[in-house]
Amino acid sequence: MADEADIATDYIDRAIALELHKRQQNTVVKIGAKFCKDCGVDMPVERRQFGFQLCKECAEETERRKALFADN
Numbered sequence: 852m853a854d855e856a857d858i859a860t861d862y863i864d865r866a867i868a869l870e871l872h873k874r875q876q877n878t879v880v881k882i883g884a885k886f887c888k889d890c891g892v893d894m895p896v897e898r899r900q901f902g903f904q905l906c907k908e909c910a911e912e913t914e915r916r917k918a919l920f921a922d923n
């Protein structure tokens with residue numbers, strides 16, 4: 852016997868499940884590059900987990916260039 856409250860709860864459960872599923876898929880997409888996009892070096896697992904596309908050296912170089920460009 853499903854009354855309106857049960858139907859609403861069921862609907863919310865489905866909406867939450869769908870949202871969690873979407874977030875999990877986004878997390879997969881956000882995993883970083885296996886190799887640095889700039890120099891092609893193997894990316895450490897820690898950096899990939901944070902979604903980085905560049906190795907530490909290239910990321911620092913990019914930041915330096917951005918900082919220089921911002922000053923001009």
Ligand SMILES: [Zn+2]
Pocket residue numbers: 887888889890891892905906907908909910
């Ligand atoms: Zn690199």
